[in-house]
Each structure stands twice: as structure tokens, then as C-alpha cells.
Amino acid sequence: MTKMAGLMPRHFLWQVEGRIARIRLDRPERKNPLTFESYAELRDTFRDLVYADDVDAVVFLPNGGNFCSGGDVHDIIGPLVRMDMKELLAFTRMTGDFVKAMLNCGKPIISAVDGVAVGAGAIIAMSSDIRIATPEAKTAFLFTRVGLAGCDMGACAILPRIIGQGRAAELLYTGRTMTAAEGERWGFYNRLVDAAALEADALDMAARIVSGPTFAHGITKTQLNQEWSMGLDQAIEAEAQAQAICMQTRDFERAYNAFVDKQKPVFEGN
Numbered sequence: 001m002t003k004m005a006g007l008m009p010r011h012f013l014w015q016v017e018g019r020i021a022r023i024r025l026d027r028p029e030r031k032n033p034l035t036f037e038s039y040a041e042l043r044d045t046f047r048d049l050v051y052a053d054d055v056d057a058v059v060f061l062p063n064g065g066n067f068c069s070g071g072d073v074h075d076i077i078g079p080l081v082r083m084d085m086k087e088l089l090a091f092t093r094m095t096g097d098f099v100k101a102m103l104n105c106g107k108p109i110i111s112a113v114d115g116v117a118v119g120a121g122a123i124i125a126m127s128s129d130i131r132i133a134t135p136e137a138k139t140a141f142l143f144t145r146v147g148l149a150g151c152d153m154g155a156c157a158i159l160p161r162i163i164g165q166g167r168a169a170e171l172l173y174t175g176r177t178m179t180a181a182e183g184e185r186w187g188f189y190n191r192l193v194d195a196a197a198l199e200a201d202a203l204d205m206a207a208r209i210v211s212g213p214t215f216a217h218g219i220t221k222t223q224l225n226q227e228w229s230m231g232l233d234q235a236i237e238a239e240a241q242a243q244a245i246c247m248q249t250r251d252f253e254r255a256y257n258a259f260v261d262k263q264k265p266v267f268e269g270n
Contacts, residue, residue, distance in 0.1 A: 001053035009045065011038035013063070019056040019214075020206045021049075021107075028064025033072035034120050036079075036091070039098055046101035056214040056269065057206040058107050060124060061199055062114040070119020070142070077146065092152075095120065099153045102127045103225050106218040108209050112202035113137045114195055118177075123153045126162065129221065131188060132202050133180050134195045139188070142175040150175075161228065163188050213251040214269035 005016035013024040023042075025032035034042075049055060060067070071077060080088065102109060102124075111117075111128040118140040125131050125139065133139075141159070143152045150156065150172025160168040163186040171178055183189040193201045209217060219242045227235045246252060251267045258265035 002051045004052040011041045019210050021055045021058045024061045024063040031066040031069035033069045035075045043098040046105045049105040056210045058109045060111040066115030067113045067117040068121025099127045133189045135180050137180040138177045140177045145175040213267045216246045
């Protein structure tokens with residue numbers, strides 16, 4: 001296992017407090033776009049989180065009133081126009097690897113969205129486990145507006161599972177903005193909160209998660225992702241095996257002893 005509290009990334013802000021990692025993209029003057037370098041650094045960070053024993057949840061936060069404006073027009077889209085197919089495929093695989101790293105990091109991820117979350121910013125929110133937004137949040141999978149397909153970074157697989165096939169198809173074909181009210185009504189956003197309360201609300205949710213049986217939370221995240229491709233019989237068997245593993249943890253025993261003693265259990269993640 002490894003410690004990640006002391007991580008000093010070059011392309012985004014990182015802070016670990018109370019076993020909760022906070023991430024903010026750090027180009028607020030341009031609504032926090034991604035670059036080749038920030039994509040790669042985020043991918044590598046989430047890959048490393050699998051082995052982190054001092055982080056139990058991750059919260060993506062806005063910066064300067066915006067979440068993320070997607071890939072930088074000048075730093076990413078401009079160079080892509082001049083690349084050959086081999087280079088382009090290396091890039092699209094790298095961005096997909098970022099999403100896979102988020103899904104497979106073993107830690108619950110919360111996105112707290114304010115302002116714009118478009119393109120890859122919408123993908124980051126989509127790939128999180130829980131999404132909270134302000135009423136002013138604007139979310140768009142705008143790939144078709146730059147001449148690309150809507151099937152970017154897993155959007156055609158993940159988005160329909162969150163909001164339904166028809167709604168996802170509309171957003172991915174048109175690239176239009178999904179309002180915060182639509183996002184909440186459709187189940188993309190868990191809830192809407194005022195901008196002044198957004199960070200505290202997201203961190204409170206993360207703290208509630210971290211106070212629970214974090215080893216078991218990792219199992220839950222794995223099952224949520226893996227059961228997409230399972231039949232019902234496979235899923236039930238996988239969950240039987242997962243619960244049997246969790247029943248061997250000391251947290252399961254702690255919960256039982258606390259119940260007997262009429263106390264609130266204190267979980268330790270093992």
C-alpha cells in the first residue's frame with residue numbers, strides 16, 4: 001500500500017484531509033479545461049489510488065465557479081487536427097484509460113458540479129459514483145458540436161444506464177446542454193444545492209461514506225461496475241461471494257458487537 005496525502009501534482013490541485021481526497025482542476029480563468037498532461041496525470045493518480053491506504057473517498061470540486069470546460073481548444077483540439085491515426089488512437093485510448101482508472105480505483109468518487117461541466121468535464125461527472133450540482137450547473141456532452149461522435153470515453157455505455165437510452169441519445173446526438181433541473185429529474189444529479197453550500201455538502205457526503213466500512217465500499221463499487229455485463233444469475237452469485245468476503249472482515253464483527261452493546265459501530269476499514 002502507499003500514501004498519497006503528500007502527492008504534488010503539476011496539473012491540478014490535490015488535498016487529502018480526513019481520508020478524503022479533493023481534486024480541483026486549476027485553470028479557472030478558462031473554466032478549467034483539460035490538457036494532454038492533465039489527462040495523463042489524472043489517469044495515473046486514479047490508477048495509484050487502488051493502492052492508497054490513506055484515501056477512502058475522492059471529491060471533484062469546482063474552481064472559480066466552474067467544474068470543467070472539457071478538452072482545451074488550443075492545447076488539445078488544435079494539435080489533434082494535425083495528428084495521424086496512430087497518434088489519435090493513442091490519445092483516445094489514454095482518455096478512455098482515465099475513465100477506466102476512475103471506475104477501477106476502488107474508492108467512491110463524488111463530483112460537485114457548478115458552472116460548466118462539458119465535454120470531458122461531463123464525462124468526469126458521469127464516471128463518478130455520486131453527483132451533486134448547483135441550480136446553475138450546465139452539463140453537455142458536446143462532442144458532435146466539434147464534428148465527433150457522441151461515443152466518447154464510455155458515454156454510450158454509461159450515460160444510458162444513468163438517465164435512460166432515449167434521454168442519453170438526445171444529449172449525445174445534439175450536444176445540447178442538460179440543465180441542472182433536468183439532470184436532477186433524470187437521475188444524473190443526486191440533488192441540487194446552492195453554490196455556497198456545494199463544497200460542504202459534497203464533503204459531508206464523503207465523510208459519511210468514509211465513516212462506514214470502507215473495505216466493503218470498495219466491494220460495492222466493484223460490483224456496481226462489473227455487474228453491468230453480468231446476467232442475473234451471475235450477479236447474484238458474484239454478490240454472494242462478495243458478501244462472504246465482507247463477512248470475514250473485522251468491521252462486520254465490530255458492527256455486530258456494537259449492535260449487541262447498543263452502540264454505534266466504529267469502522268476501521270478492515
